[in-house]
Amino acid sequence: MCLKVWFTNLFNTFAVFHSVNQCIMSHKKKAMIPLFCDAEVCWFRGGLKTAGLLIITNYMHTPLVVGLYPYAATHPDDLGFKKGEKMVVLGEQGDWWKARSVATQKEGFIPSNYVAQVDTMETEDWFFKDITRKDAERQLLAPANKPGSYLIRESETSKGNYSLSIRDADSAGMDSVKHYKIRKLDNGGFYISPKISFPDISSMIKHYHSKHTDGLCRKLESPCVKPKAQRPWDKDAWEISKDSIKMVKKLGAGQFGEVWMAYYNNTTKVAVKTLKPGTMTVEAFLDEANVMKTLHHDRLVRLYAVITKTQPIYIITEFMANGSLLDFLKSEDGCNLQLPKLIDFSAQIAEGMAYIEKKNYIHRDLRAANVLVSESLLCKIADFGLARAIEDDEYSAREGTKFPIKWTAPEAINYGSFTIKSDMWSFGVLIYEIITYGKIPYPGMTKGEVMSSVQRGYRMPQPDNCPTELYDIMLSCWKHKPEDRPTFDYVQSVLDDFYTSTETQYQQQ
Structure with missing residues (x-):
């Protein structure tokens, strides 16, 4: 009798595996992860079980995530959650995941960048995923951080390894960032200095938080302040209703419209650019906007949505707290920036333009007024491509x-020849704006004088506080023949390493 029961259970086991496998394979086609199958099988971390039978398997498990930030549901099919709340992921669909709360058993969509998988370093305040060494320096040198601020990041050059980055300051008060490789032991431990090792990185962080520096430049004080994750844009929300936008504060006005800080559906802070009627046709605008929305890069302002059914046309983008780079450079905070930060601004813009270059796109109107600055002093390029859609006789290839x-x-003025190389010319002028804290290029000269002088070979002289090496980059941008001008990829590499090329990137232990 016992043998019969044993064979029955064994048969049921194979039946369950077959049913589960069929369920998994069918869901794989939809790129969804199932919580329950048609079989009477219950998933849990590390295995599955049926009535009276436990089957341990690593074939698949349902991801369990935890909230990094609180999220308030804005739609009936959303799932709101608190920071630290755990959820089971039912399916992954781009920026939005279907999930079930462990605590409330409610289901709905959650923003994927608001959560991290439990029991991983991504849940730690000090861990920054997918960040480069250069961006780690930018984050640590942001105004919200102080000497002793730190972060752990994945190594760029050694996959599977990590680095510790710390903000330091010398006796003169000059801030810098020091980088330390975190090395692995054969037994699975970690160390920075051979003098002491740790079973895991969390233990290492706790040790260096104490009075012990053990070879580091200083004691760890507090994790680098993380910019709050931006809520992903609503699924399929491209042409939206004007009723969904609440204008809050007028930020500025230009020849083609106004810029406002606004809220979308009363929850998401956005920037809204309104275009004066007659600025461009809806068809021309949508042609450009449909291309612009496909361009995604950390150095480009994200285009979220449009309103074209009524006039004026609205362009909905991500909000940048410090406004345009031109205005910021003229502000009290901007005027106090040191030369390394000004060069870093140039490097960030070159990075965004290198992406546009790679995508075979053209900006056509690159200048400080069309670059925006975040709260943590990160630059993003705006209004790329819009110049082509503008219908204005004076916004064409002639003087006006x-x-x-x-x-x-x-060549763009004389022949209407706009290329990535004409963007490079504009970039050289943008560097002039940055290094002079927002001064107007070609001071004291009219537009007509500029056109004739440039044709005769005149170039702006080297600004007073401009390093010769930087001025050489500006002159290379202003080569008469477009093909003689450098690529944005090359210029980015030079600017990124402007101060670090002669320094040791990692501190020796």
Whole structure:
């Protein structure tokens, strides 16, 4: 009798495995992860079980995540949660995941960048995933951080390894960032200095938080302040209703419209650019906007949605707290920036333009007024491609009161030849704006004088506080022949390493 029961259970086991496998394979086609199958099988971390039978398997488990930030549901099919709340992921669909709360058993969609898998370093305040060494320095040198701020990041050069980055300051008060490789022991431990090792990185952080530096430049004080994750844009929300936008504060106005800080559905802070009627046709705008929305990079302002059914046209983008780079450079905070930060601004913009270059796209109106600055002093390029859609006789390839002559390459002015190389000319002028804290290029010269002088070979002289090496980059941007100008990829590499090329990237222990 016992043998019969044993064989019955064994048969049921194979039946369950077959049913589970069929369920998994069918869900794989939909790129969804199932919580329950048609079989009477219950999933849990590390295995599955049926009535009276436990089957341990690592074939698949349902991801369990934890909230990194609180999230308030904005739609009936959303799932709101608190920081630290655990959820089971039912399916992954781009930026939005279907999930079930462990505590409330409610189901709904959650923003994937608001959560992390439990029992991983991603849940730690000090861990920064997918961040480069250069961006780690930018984050640590942001105004919200102080000497002793730190972060752990994945190594760029050694996959599977980690680095510790610390903000330091010398006796003169000059801030810098020091980097330390975290090395692995054969037994699975970690160390920075051979003098002491740790079973895990959390233990290492706790040790260096104490009075012990053990070879580090200083004691660890507090994790680097993380910018709050931006809520992903609503699924399929491209052409939206004007009723969903609440205008809050007018930020500025230009020749083609106004810029406002606003809220979408009363929850998401956005920037809204309104275009004066007649600025461009809806068809021309949508042609450009449909391309612009496909461009995604950390150095480009994200285009979220549009409103084109009524006039004026609304362009909905991510909100940048410090406004345009031009205005910021002229502000009290901007005027106090040191030369390394000004060069870093140039490097960030070159990075964004290198992406546009790689995508075979053109900006056409690159200048400080069309670059925005975040709260943590990160630059993002805005209004890429819009110049082509503008219907204005004076915003064309000839002199006029509105056309940005002082930023435009000679071949674009004379022949309407806009290319990535004419963008490079504009970038050289943008560097001038940055290094002079927002001064107007070609000071004291009219647009007509600029056009004729540039044609004769005149180039702006080296600004007072501009290093010769930086001025050489500006002159290379202003080569008469477009093909003689450098690529953005090359210029980015030079600017990124402007101060670090002669320094040791990692501290020796």
